[in-house]
Amino acid sequence: MNFKVSSALFITSLLLLGTGFYFVNYLNGDQYDEEFAYKASGYAQASRCSLQNIQNWSCGTACQINPGVTDIKAFYNSTHQIQGYTAYDQNENMIISAFRPTVTDLNTLIDLDYFQIKYTACQGCEVHRGFLLAWKDLQNQVLTSISDLVNQYPNAQVGVFGHSLGGALAVLASIDINNDVKHVDYLYTFGQPRVGNKKFAKYFNERIGHIYRLIHNRDLIPHVPLRVMGFYHEGTEVWYDEPNTSFEVCDFDKDNDKCSDKLHSFTMKDHCYYMGRDICGDC
Ligand SMILES: *[C@@H]1O[C@H](CO)[C@@H](O)[C@H](O)[C@H]1NC(C)=O
Numbered sequence: 395m396n397f398k399v400s401s402a403l404f405i406t407s408l409l410l411l412g413t414g415f416y417f418v419n420y421l422n423g424d425q426y427d428e429e430f431a432y433k434a435s436g437y438a439q440a441s442r443c444s445l446q447n448i449q450n451w452s453c454g455t456a457c458q459i460n461p462g463v464t465d466i467k468a469f470y471n472s473t474h475q476i477q478g479y480t481a482y483d484q485n486e487n488m489i490i491s492a493f494r495p496t497v498t499d500l501n502t503l504i505d506l507d508y509f510q511i512k513y514t515a516c517q518g519c520e521v522h523r524g525f526l527l528a529w530k531d532l533q534n535q536v537l538t539s540i541s542d543l544v545n546q547y548p549n550a551q552v553g554v555f556g557h558s559l560g561g562a563l564a565v566l567a568s569i570d571i572n573n574d575v576k577h578v579d580y581l582y583t584f585g586q587p588r589v590g591n592k593k594f595a596k597y598f599n600e601r602i603g604h605i606y607r608l609i610h611n612r613d614l615i616p617h618v619p620l621r622v623m624g625f626y627h628e629g630t631e632v633w634y635d636e637p638n639t640s641f642e643v644c645d646f647d648k649d650n651d652k653c654s655d656k657l658h659s660f661t662m663k664d665h666c667y668y669m670g671r672d673i674c675g676d677c
């Protein structure tokens with residue numbers, strides 16, 4: 395496998411992606427909610443827009459998917475160019491938070507800056523150093539804002555979302571929100587890389603509510619950093635095959651002949667196409 399995918403190739407692949415629209419049949423029961431995943435793709439994608447467009451919720455399809463979003467606060471920290479937002483969706487009665495990927499992050503990941511550092515909340519846990527440092531940039535603002543929203547909407551559920559590296563940030567955000575503010579009911583990510591070691595994944599699975607990691611076909615990013623480097627996925631994989639019309643739900647990060655682990659080659663070409671949309675498209 396060749397992990398040296400240049401950002402030029404990445405950008406090119408974005409240009410090649412279609413923006414076709416379709417609905418997938420609900421094929422599989424479990425607790426995976428495909429309609430909610432579609433909404434989640436909107437929450438995740440909105441994080442890519444300018445702060446002002448997030449703030450006034452005018453970001454095209456990504457925002458239109460969830461018209462009930464209010465109380466929006468968007469955050470940006472220039473240290474690692476990390477961006478995200480918190481808000482309330484009155485239609486879902488849900489406090490939401492989402493994080494954006496950046497091209498800079500992708501380069502970091504693909505160059506495999508995979509150094510693991512101690513994750514102090516649990517014994518023996520380690521996480522990707524770059525992801526943790528990036529999350530620290532927004533940690534105070536996000537936790538403060540979520541805690542304000544919890545005071546304002548005490549009966550709301552909590553959901554955290556992200557695509558690509560934004561998914562990795564969503565993982566780290568949700569464990570802090572869960573431990574310091576309120577139980578996290580939903581974590582839906584798209585094309586999310588691995589974040590921590592086996593102990594971290596276990597710690598995570600025991601605490602967070604519905605955790606679904608969507609993977610489109612041969613998307614490369616969910617397969618890095620490698621297991622042999624000590625990285626494991628949390629949560630449940632939902633694997634969409636090509637042509638993206640059916641999915642399988644698989645447990646945790648086991649080798650599994652039903653989901654994406656049965657594949658032997660991966661590509662950035664499949665990294666942006668989720669829920670029938672190009673979720674890398676700008677606003
Ligand atoms: C939201 O912000 C964008 C970017 O500045 C602007 O173009 C748009 O008119 C604003 N929309 C509303 C409803 O204020």
Ligand SMILES: *[C@@H]1O[C@H](CO)[C@@H](O)[C@H](O)[C@H]1NC(C)=O
Nearest residue numbers: 471472473530531532534535
């Ligand atoms: C931005 O990130 C840096 C480094 O993590 C941190 O020291 C700083 O407090 C952050 N800024 C804000 C406004 O939170």
Ligand SMILES: *[C@@H]1O[C@H](CO)[C@@H](O)[C@H](O)[C@H]1NC(C)=O
Nearest residue numbers: 411412414637638663664667
């Ligand atoms: C499935 O996703 C690929 C991108 O990976 C896209 O080119 C293709 O058009 C999609 N198929 C359908 C039926 O939407």
